[in-house]
Amino acid sequence: MKKLVLKNDWIGDHPIIRIEFPYDFELKQLVRQFHGSNWDTGMKVWWVKYSDSRLSEMLQFFKGKAWLDYSELKKATIPQEKIKIILPDLSSEKIKAIQCFEDWLRNKRYSENTIKTYRDAISVFLRFFENKRIEEIENSDLEKFNTAYILANAYSSSYQNQFVNAIKLFFLNRKGEKFNPENIYRPKREKALPNVLSKEEVKKILDSISNIKHKSMISLIYACGLRRSELLNIQLNDIDPNRKLLFIKQSKGKKDRVVPISDKLIELLRANYKSERPKVYLFEGEKIGSKYTGSSLQQVLKQAIKKAKIKKPVTLHWLRHSYATHLLESGTDLRYIQELLGHNSSRTTEIYTHVSKKKISEIRSPFDDL
Structure with a gap:
């Protein structure tokens, strides 16, 4: 019998029960059917609100369907510091x-x-x-x-x-x-470097995807440096295969931009169209004419990473960072990369110079001259 592991956790000021299990479609559907279950996209976990009676409710619901391991589940008590910051309702x-x-x-x-x-x-x-x-x-x-x-x-x-x-x-x-x-003053922003995959790692991820629709989505994000929302909002008439251009409309900051698409990518998208026959959006969900969901797209990537045996917490945005870094390493001018990514300021794009393997490897240490 399949197993669900129950653990204590918090979301903000509220105690919850985490429901952990290796990805399994049938098990996911079962957990989804339990009253009050939620999916947290940040923690990447299913959860329910904690209450003293919740465990008995779960035992009753999952009886004969899945085995509950609640050995790590303890009675939740709200720490004093959390009691102080529980917020009241609005007037x-x-x-x-x-x-x-x-x-x-x-x-x-x-x-x-x-x-x-x-x-x-x-x-x-x-x-x-x-x-x-x-x-x-x-x-x-x-x-x-x-x-x-x-x-x-x-x-x-x-x-x-x-x-x-x-x-x-x-x-x-x-x-x-x-x-x-x-x-009003603003806090200093953390200056974290973008997470970047090597070309070999990107290829491993793409090669691990057999579903043509899933492969097309992940490929397009990397091939054009798209944000997740940009990919999901692409409509059929946003692609000009003759001019080999993709039009990204009203993206972040309500800006339009154009990015080139290669013959290789166009062929992949044509294969997806023949297979899926979308009506409005390039990638549609279960309902005809509706957008594919962001959570489903993230799940596609998660499964691909697992199959590719990449031990990194890769997100969809890593592919955008990798696209920009690989362009820089191949000699593309930073100003063009700025346009392709839709950045307002060149300072935003310049962060990729800090993670470019080629640029860094060209720097000669003064130690070598001693």
Whole structure:
């Protein structure tokens, strides 16, 4: 009988039960059917909210279907430090203010992803100050929030920057209050280098995929340096096979750009079209005319990495980083790479010079001259 391992964990301030098992389609479908089960794309794990009665519910549901190993599952108690940062519900006044903020962002033509990110950030910020009306919040309160919420939870500087962006816009939209958005400081960003695969590793991943649709998706991400959302939004008329061009429309920052596609890639995409017969999007989900989901695409890559026996936590974005680095190593001018990736600033693209094997290997150490 197939086995599920149950473990304690936390999501934010809430205790959960992790449900761990090697990938198995039938087992995944079974876990999905359990009431209250969720998939966390960040942790890459199935989970349910913890409660004292949850184990007995799971034992009853999975009886005769799967064996539950709960030897590592303990009774959850909320630590004192977590009790202090459990946030209350929003007041009706604050809910209305957030709704107005959402409407303002929508009128400014912000993307729905950005609106959701900013809405969630503002919701957390205002919930933190449960006893303060919006008009009473001051700049010094942001420092309290950073210390007692962001730093206390060990969130990253990029996550903190999301809050800064959201808070600044929210208070710019509200005039005549104590909070001055112009005085907001930003945390220093972490200067992490991009993760890059070798060409041999990329080939291993692609060679491990037999499904033509899956192979086409992963190949296109690497061959054109696409973001996940860019791939999923490609429509049939975005490809010009005669001119060998791919048009990427309204991507990050609402920008359009064009990237070249090779004959080899066009043949692969034609084979996919003949096999799948999509109607609207180049890669469609189970429902005709609907986009393929990001979580399913990540799962495709996960299985390919496993088959290729690559022991690295590869994500889809690693393929974009690898594309840029391999272009740089082959001698492509950095300005062209910037255009192909859709970067606003050349400084963003310059980070690939730090991981380019060719450029680094050309540097001669002064030790060799001694």
